[in-house]
Amino acid sequence: MMDNSVPTYSFGGFLGAGKTTLINHLLRQADGRRFVVFVNDFGALNIDYDLIETVEADRIALSNGCVCCSLNDDLVQSMVEFCRSDPPDAFMIEASGVANPRALDASLQALAQAGLAHAQSRVYVLDADQFGGLDYADTEDLVDHAAASDLVVVNKSDLVDSERMSEITALLARSAPRVNLHKTSYGQLSFACIEPAGLKVASDAAPFCETVNAEAFETYSFDGIPLLSQTRLNDLADALKTMCLRAKGVVRLAEEPDTAFQVQLVGQRLDVRPLEISSDRSSRLVAIGWLDTIDPNILENLLGIDPISSSPHDHHA
Numbered sequence: 001m002m003d004n005s006v007p008t009y010s011f012g013g014f015l016g017a018g019k020t021t022l023i024n025h026l027l028r029q030a031d032g033r034r035f036v037v038f039v040n041d042f043g044a045l046n047i048d049y050d051l052i053e054t055v056e057a058d059r060i061a062l063s064n065g066c067v068c069c070s071l072n073d074d075l076v077q078s079m080v081e082f083c084r085s086d087p088p089d090a091f092m093i094e095a096s097g098v099a100n101p102r103a104l105d106a107s108l109q110a111l112a113q114a115g116l117a118h119a120q121s122r123v124y125v126l127d128a129d130q131f132g133g134l135d136y137a138d139t140e141d142l143v144d145h146a147a148a149s150d151l152v153v154v155n156k157s158d159l160v161d162s163e164r165m166s167e168i169t170a171l172l173a174r175s176a177p178r179v180n181l182h183k184t185s186y187g188q189l190s191f192a193c194i195e196p197a198g199l200k201v202a203s204d205a206a207p208f209c210e211t212v213n214a215e216a217f218e219t220y221s222f223d224g225i226p227l228l229s230q231t232r233l234n235d236l237a238d239a240l241k242t243m244c245l246r247a248k249g250v251v252r253l254a255e256e257p258d259t260a261f262q263v264q265l266v267g268q269r270l271d272v273r274p275l276e277i278s279s280d281r282s283s284r285l286v287a288i289g290w291l292d293t294i295d296p297n298i299l300e301n302l303l304g305i306d307p308i309s310s311s312p313h314d315h316h317a
Ligand SMILES: Nc1nc2c(ncn2[C@@H]2O[C@H](COP(=O)(O)OP(=O)(O)OP(=O)(O)O)[C@@H](O)[C@H]2O)c(=O)[nH]1
Pocket: 013, 014, 015, 016, 017, 018, 019, 020, 021, 022, 048, 096, 097, 155, 156, 157, 158, 159, 184, 185, 186, 187, 246, 248, 264, 265, 266, 271
């Protein structure tokens, strides 16, 4: 029975660590296999959905909640439907950047018992540049989440020197000795590395645990943003840097209205570049921060519209 069940790869990691980038890199190695990718964005708009490349993959968006709690049932139901009607070669689940990776374990165990799908490997992406920049308790959380995975991908190696990278890998080796480690830049990892056969260490089965700190975050989502001048975009970037942990979206500039630009902010690092994947969707932005750090009036004024939704994380464990 297990033979027919669909292998499932799950991807966790803090806001902006590089989960989507890694998944896209892995999808480019699909080699004829059909993947169904579940993308869970934190916020009412699923920006990642547009950023996942879909050469041979189906994308399913799970928005406005978190697979760690409120969306778990939606995810399981959708996986069951695929397994019964049109099973893919594999599932990939990108958890939102605020999810505890353990929260998927119970669902995957239930699907395995039903002979439908099973956890193939649990991948955790760590941002080498941001790691340690959060406060102590949050850094502990990341290490704890990493320890609950089979494989930790220490990403953004291009942004840190070798000494810093060695400190991070030494810390992980001490705190999470039973996970496999890979260092990457832009998620450039061979698919073979995430296969069980590619894992050198057999990790402990992580106990299911309901602790998530997701309610510590708030998010504001804006849809239908009018054309922005370059100056307005610069002011927006400055405001986001002071208030947010993470922002992402697609905007259009008055100076170049036919080009959609993707906006990516992780910590203080801002990246604005033309969107490679064509999108006819409206201009959108999601801003995520710690609770009570975002002033929505400032964003409303800069964007010229009200948020379509704002929420502290709606946490129902
Ligand atoms: N310099 C550098 N930037 C990277 C690397 N990997 C990803 N990025 C950039 O970091 C930003 C966030 O990457 P994503 O792949 O969207 O991160 P994510 O974990 O999916 O983000 P959330 O789902 O919002 O939590 C984007 O601007 C990426 O281009 C890397 O290795 N080096």
